[in-house]
Amino acid sequence: MKKNKLSLFSIPYVIWMALFVVAPIIMVVIYAFTAAPPDGGFTLDNFARMGSYAVVFARSFKLALIATLVCLLIGYPVAYFMAKEGPSFQRVAMMIIMLPMWMNFLLRTYSWMAILEKNGFLNQFFSAIGLFNLINSIFGTDITYFKMIGTSGAVVLGMVYNYLPFMILPIYSVIIKLDHSLLEAARDLGANSAAVFRRVIFPLSLPGILSGVTMVFVPSVSTFAISRMMGGGTQMMLGDLIELQFLGGAYNPYLGSAIALVMMIIVVICMYVMNRFGEGEEEAMLL
Amino acid sequence: MKKMTAFALATSLTLGLLLSGCAMDDPASSGSQSSNGGSGKREVNVCSWGEYIDEDLIGEFEEATGIKVNYTTAESNEALYAKLAGANYDVIVPSDYMISQLIEEDKLAELNYDNIPNFSKIDDRFKNLSYDPENKYTVPYTWGTLGIIYNSTMVDEPITSWDAMFDTKYAGNVLMINNSRDALGIALMDLGYSVNTDNKDELQQAYDLLSKAKFNGVYQGFVMDEVFQKMEQSNAAIAAYYAGDYLTMLENNPDLKYAVPEEGSNWFVDAMCVLKDSQHKEEAEEWINFMCSTDACLRNMDAIWYASPNTEALEKYPEYYEETYGEPLDPELYAIMAPDQSVLDNCEAYLVRPMETRNLYSDLWTQLGI
Numbered sequence: 001m002k003k004n005k006l007s008l009f010s011i012p013y014v015i016w017m018a019l020f021v022v023a024p025i026i027m028v029v030i031y032a033f034t035a036a037p038p039d040g041g042f043t044l045d046n047f048a049r050m051g052s053y054a055v056v057f058a059r060s061f062k063l064a065l066i067a068t069l070v071c072l073l074i075g076y077p078v079a080y081f082m083a084k085e086g087p088s089f090q091r092v093a094m095m096i097i098m099l100p101m102w103m104n105f106l107l108r109t110y111s112w113m114a115i116l117e118k119n120g121f122l123n124q125f126f127s128a129i130g131l132f133n134l135i136n137s138i139f140g141t142d143i144t145y146f147k148m149i150g151t152s153g154a155v156v157l158g159m160v161y162n163y164l165p166f167m168i169l170p171i172y173s174v175i176i177k178l179d180h181s182l183l184e185a186a187r188d189l190g191a192n193s194a195a196v197f198r199r200v201i202f203p204l205s206l207p208g209i210l211s212g213v214t215m216v217f218v219p220s221v222s223t224f225a226i227s228r229m230m231g232g233g234t235q236m237m238l239g240d241l242i243e244l245q246f247l248g249g250a251y252n253p254y255l256g257s258a259i260a261l262v263m264m265i266i267v268v269i270c271m272y273v274m275n276r277f278g279e280g281e282e283e284a285m286l287l
Numbered sequence: 288m289k290k291m292t293a294f295a296l297a298t299s300l301t302l303g304l305l306l307s308g309c310a311m312d313d314p315a316s317s318g319s320q321s322s323n324g325g326s327g328k329r330e331v332n333v334c335s336w337g338e339y340i341d342e343d344l345i346g347e348f349e350e351a352t353g354i355k356v357n358y359t360t361a362e363s364n365e366a367l368y369a370k371l372a373g374a375n376y377d378v379i380v381p382s383d384y385m386i387s388q389l390i391e392e393d394k395l396a397e398l399n400y401d402n403i404p405n406f407s408k409i410d411d412r413f414k415n416l417s418y419d420p421e422n423k424y425t426v427p428y429t430w431g432t433l434g435i436i437y438n439s440t441m442v443d444e445p446i447t448s449w450d451a452m453f454d455t456k457y458a459g460n461v462l463m464i465n466n467s468r469d470a471l472g473i474a475l476m477d478l479g480y481s482v483n484t485d486n487k488d489e490l491q492q493a494y495d496l497l498s499k500a501k502f503n504g505v506y507q508g509f510v511m512d513e514v515f516q517k518m519e520q521s522n523a524a525i526a527a528y529y530a531g532d533y534l535t536m537l538e539n540n541p542d543l544k545y546a547v548p549e550e551g552s553n554w555f556v557d558a559m560c561v562l563k564d565s566q567h568k569e570e571a572e573e574w575i576n577f578m579c580s581t582d583a584c585l586r587n588m589d590a591i592w593y594a595s596p597n598t599e600a601l602e603k604y605p606e607y608y609e610e611t612y613g614e615p616l617d618p619e620l621y622a623i624m625a626p627d628q629s630v631l632d633n634c635e636a637y638l639v640r641p642m643e644t645r646n647l648y649s650d651l652w653t654q655l656g657i
Contacts, residue, residue: 038642055657113513147459149522150508194430232508233465234501236656244656247366250467250649 025264031257046258053241053259060238061266063152063227064220067159068167071216072209074160075167079208080201082168083175090176097165105162109229112158116148116230123148150232158230159220166215173206175201210278218267238263331570334367335380335598336557337512338535339429341583341590348577353571355374362511363466371562380428382557384468387418387639388471389560395424396561403570405579405597412628413556413596425558426575429593431530432626432634433469433553436514437480440542441524449477453500462517462526463497463511467652468637469553470497473524476550482635485644492653500654509656518543529555530623531593537620545623547630554634556596594625601625615621 035043048140082093100108104174115121126132132143148154178201186196224239231237245256329352337360359376361367364385371379381389389395398404398405406426413427437446441460452461452473453531464470472482484490500506507523515532517523519539521626559578561571577583584585584600585607588594595601604625608616640648 005468036646052654053657100390114520117517117520118507119522121518229513232506232513233656234506234508240656241653244653247362247369250653251365251369251651253369 018110027245028260030256031254032261033258034254036252036254046255047262049255050258050262056107056236056238056241057263057266059152059235060221060263063156063159063235063237064217064223067156067163067214069222070156070160071164071167072213075164075212076171076205079175080205081167083172083178097168098162101165106225106229108162109158109226112154112161113149113229116157117155118147118149120149122146149230150234152231152235154230155227155237158226159216159223161257162226163216163219166219167212170211170215171205171208174205178204199227206278208239210275214271217270221267222263230269300345300477328355329353329567329570330357330373331375331378331567331574332357332359333378333380333574334359334361334370334374334376336360337362339438339591341382341586341594342577344583344586350575351577352570352573356486356574364468365466375564375566377565377567378559378561380557380559381635382555383391383416384637384639386558386560390419390424391639394563394576396565397423398426398561398565398575399568399572402569403576403579406625407577408579408581408597408599409597410598410601411552412629413630416556417636418556419558425560427558427596428578429531429587429591430554430556430596431593432547432630433464433473433527433529433555434533434543434545434547435525436518436528436533436536436543437525438518438521438523438540438542441521445544446525446546447498447549449473449550453477453496453505455500455503455505457525458504458585459507459610460504460524461500461507462514462523463501463506463509464514464527465511467648468525470509470655471648471651472553472637476548476552479550482553483638483640485640487647490641490644490647494655497655498653529593530626531591535591547626547634551633551635554631554636556636588624592624 032046033042033044035041037043045059050266078097085093113120119124123257127144132145136142182200183196186200191199221237222239222242223237224243227235227237228240242256242260242263243257244250245252310606319356333356335358339360340358344499345358348354349356359374363371364382367379368385368388370376384391386395403426409427413430415422416427419425435446435449435451437451439445442451442457451457452463454461471490471493474496475482475484475489478489478492478496480486480489480493493585508517510526513524514528515536518526518536521540521542530545535544537543537545544619559575561568561575565571578587579597581603584595584597585604588595588600588604589607595604605616605618605621617623
């Protein structure tokens with residue numbers, strides 16, 4: 001009886017999934033195995049060409065990995081200390097973290113462009129405080145600006161800025177729910193605070209870390225607007241490559257679908273490996 | 288009770304958002320269902336480029352004719368082409384080479400020029416052009432040249448050649464245009480080849496030129512609309528872009544100069560066409576006719592700085608400018624906006640290339656991006 005009710009309630013989502021998740025994926029798969037007109041028909045050519053895009057695959061995964069790591073390094077301490085503060089502090093902190101997300105991410109990224117440009121706010125600020133003169137006098141160089149926009153560092157910055165909340169929130173929500181009796185027990189058994197963190201809090205917050213990593217890594221790998229705007233079109237990532245096949249100068253949705261499919265498969269494998277690794281850790285810790 | 292009200296409010300809000308969201312995203316599809324011919328409300332779905340119309344004109348057209356205009360924009364000819372499959376536009380404003388491709392694929396409707404009396408005001412120079420030799424499908428909207436925009440304070444001498452786009456002297460200060468036809472076209476012109484070549488060798492050389500310059504760090508970026516911010520704020524010294532947009536940038540940065548390089552350049556026409564499967568052909572023709580009127584052309588020229596093909600508007604614009612702004616229009620600027628025939632003679636229009644060449648363009652362009 002109870003089971004039946006549940007499945008009834010799940011119907012809207014099942015329909016949603018079928019229409020907007022399963023059907024598009026099937027279309028991507030069909031396109032990926034179809035030759036571009038006028039030939040048409042089944043082909044593996046789209047995948048045979050994948051080798052020439054290895055550089056883009058490598059760059060995407062590298063930058064996404066770096067961005068995820070940076071997010072974790074910044075996000076974990078923030079989430080940890082936020083969870084330890086009082087409720088009013090938490091409310092304000094949560095607000096501040098969410099605030100930028102109320103604005104469209106394209107606008108936010110455009111602002112970053114203005115900040116990082118050659119004559120942008122940062123370079124003007126450095127120049128005003130005489131930083132370049134100082135550097136030039138010490139090292140005998142002749143620089144008038146730092147090259148920031150158009151580098152892979154700028155792309156990583158753009159991703160970290162946009163996806164950081166997705167790292168903080170899951171970690172925070174796991175830490176806030178930690179059972180305090182476990183921490184007390186650890187202290188009673190003689191663990192100092194470093195040991196409590198290392199042996200109890202950190203292992204128990206792994207589920208939050210895992211979902212945070214997933215929520216940052218996956219959109220980072222497939223990002224396209226950020227890399228084009230911050231990278232000045234010189235740091236092409238998988239998302240850009242795919243977009244180029246659908247909306248850009250190279251119209252080839254068949255190749256685009258093949259690239260998207262390969263990317264999805266690699267991401268799924270990454271997630272699977274990570275989750276397995278995570279589960280193992282968790283169990284080992286609990287034992 | 289209170290909860291119920293809140294729930295109802297939330298539901299209606301969400302629904303409203305969803306509905307309006309759908310309507311905003313796809314005006315074309317909603318249009319196709321509601322009206323067909325005389326019954327119901329009259330409307331027309333227009334897809335053009337961003338910042339490419341005096342927006343007041345849309346309201347005035349609606350008021351004058353009672354036809355509702357659903358105005359949307361696309362980013363590039365290629366993006367527009369990709370969008371055609373899903374949306375249901377009536378009027379589009381593609382560039383010359385895309386028009387020939389659409390005609391070739393039988394996607395455009397033949398126009399009934401009796402419904403477009405203002406077509407007679409279009410200068411003969413812009414009729415029967417190579418993309419539509421018998422002028423059955425199109426009415427020109429704007430025209431202009433591609434050229435080099437440079438910041439005179441950031442270069443040593445006036446730029447006169449496409450060489451500057453590949454010169455390591457300006458490494459890190461050059462902005463290449465981010466679409467395959469223009470970027471490879473610029474390299475072809477610099478090498479002295481035709482922009483309409485199908486010769487694989489020549490295209491390969493053009494690719495090599497771009498790729499070498501990219502490898503040597505000449506390009507600060509490959510940009511489209513980002514070019515405005517970067518040139519206006521002197522973040523880059525040299526960019527290849529369109530004359531009309533140069534004039535917009537000049538309003539914000541007086542150091543900028545524009546040159547049509549000595550090797551010649553591309554001159555383009557963007558023209559209004561009606562799609563073959565349009566449900567609102569009459570309304571579409573009314574829209575086209577309205578946009579060709581001298582008044583609309585003058586105001587468009589003033590708003591977007593692209594030259595109109597309307598003879599009267601071309602003649603009257605300097606006068607119109609003086610009346611509107613109380614100062615004469617700099618003839619040099621007007622020559623950039625609407626260059627003499629002698630300049631156009633040195634320029635080449637893009638023609639549609641056969642499928643094989645188009646695929647080569649796509650491959651080379653993707654390769655360059657990597």
